[in-house]
Amino acid sequence: MSETGPRLVTWENGTDLVIELPVARDVESVWDALTDSETARTWFAPFRLGEESADAGDDVDVPASRPLTFELEDADLDGTVLSCEEYDHVLLELEAFGVLGIRLLPVEGDSGEETLLVFTHSAADVESARAQAAEFGPMWDTHLRLFARALGLEIDEATEPELNAAYSDLSLDVADSGDSTDSADADEAGS
Template sequence: MSEPSPRLVTWENGTDLVIELLLARDVETVWNALTDAETAGTWFAPFRLGEETADTGDDGDGPASRPLTFELEDADLDGSVLSCDDYDHVLLELEAFGVLGIRLLPVEGDSGDESLLVFTHTAADVESARGQAADFGPMWDTHLRLFARALGIDIAEATEPELVAAYSDLSLEAADSGDGTDSADADEDEA
């Protein structure tokens, strides 16, 4: 049985709420379920994609983006797809939440080919990330559990008080700088 594993990770451009979830399905199966517009309604909300546009900054050059709308029961949630590489990752910016990412990593597991789903919710700093984790972490956790169930994976239920307690007191770690120094032992009291 799989369980979401949340933490806060600080890096050079901010701090992310990171939730990892090991799924006993191959990357292709997980990706197809994740990106199917209609069946997304079973775990989050159906969505529709607009035509790709070029975001232009002051210099007239910028990344391509694609408008995205999740069709919630009582309102639409608008945003855009900032980056997408099939069977690897999708990076979204949603008006109500900011920047969110989902990355899939293939893993050899007990059941054969498995996938590690890595969900991120980016904040500008540690204090903002802690607030977002407390406010939105239980919701993201619940939707990830629903996603696992949509794939036919047995995953434990979690009560709202359990999720609120877990996401209100996450450990903080520093992202590996890649320079050979070990920065994973960040002070948890950093703010």
């Protein structure tokens, strides 16, 4: 059975709300479901992609971007695909939410090849991340649970009070950048 695992992770450029979801499906199956507009209708909203921007040209330092629109029931949610590597990750910037990412990591599991889906919602600092987690975390968690169900997986229901409590008091991890001072900071942040 799948279960979400949320936390905050601070790193050199900000702090992310990170929600991990183990999925008993291979990366290709998860990616295909994630990037199919009709499947997305069952767990979030159908979407349409615009043409890739010509801003990048041949300059590898300027990422190509694509406009993206999620077709919600009462309005459109516009954004941009900032980065996308098939079967690996997608990084979006949505006007109403900021920068969101989904990374798929292959893992060995009970059923063989499985996937760890890692969802991130970026913020500039810890305070902003805590506020975003409390406001949006329950919603993202609910959509990830719906995604797992769209894949045919069993996942426990979570009530609104349970989700609100979980996302209002998340632990804070410090990303390891390889610098020995980070581990001391992590110890202090975890205290």
